[in-house]
Amino acid sequence: MSSPIDINLEKLINKVLVKKSQNNDRDYTHFHPSEFYACHRKLVYKYYEAQGICSPSEPAASFIDPQLQRIFDTGHGMHFRLGKNLEETGILRGRWRCPSCSKIFGKKDVLGIHRPKTCDCGGQKFQYQEVGFYDDETMIGGHVDAILDLRGTEGVPEDASDEDSHILVDFKTIRSEAFRRLMAPRDSHHIQMQTYLYLSGLKVGKFLYENKNDQTFREFLVPYDEACVAKIRSDGQRLKKVVTSTNSKGQHTLPARAHKKNNVKECVECSFRSHCWGLSK
């Protein structure tokens, strides 16, 4: 009897994932709240890459390791699932796309709108889209996972202002060991949330951490942190100045490195490591 047919599924899927990470279309012509805690020199490199001013000196880690791409995709899947859950609460604000005619509702409203009942074309199904913000002063822009309007719930009066009645929500997945130790949002996440609060003008955010192993939740309320926002603003303004000007010789410049040595994790994984440290490859 001949041997049964077989296929290496890991190889097959990895090929798709490597291609996907090579076609990553994240827009780096502005700075992202989720990366603002990172080395600012790296953010400037990414901006220059997006503008065709320089190219990475090393491939991104996800080009080499498809498992990383699977981890990212698992996080995206969780976002989609929790977004769907919040849609059913009736308090979620966002942009809403009618799949029948592609019309998008809520584009003009800074905080988005509640899910419409019916589209002009008669369609009654809508796809949720996250609300995006952009601040020209700092060149920081990004999309928030969810904005919840608590008016009429949780003791919030119906006539409360947006600022007093809305809450930003950010979803995170986290491994079991880290979940057990998690007593407060991580510093990087705190900066991300404060950046969203700055961009949106809202005063309270909430993190929902989901344990990757058993899907248990832990949530943290994060009030607006004036000192942190002031730092984000001044850093953003400084970075904008760096990327939108050149020195007296007409050359593009870089901010200082975030690290003193290049053997720290962030540098080891950085796509601009050789450029940054003048290393020969």
Ligand code: SF4
């Ligand atoms: S190599 Fe390190 S210091 Fe240089 S840009 Fe990358 S993260 Fe920043």
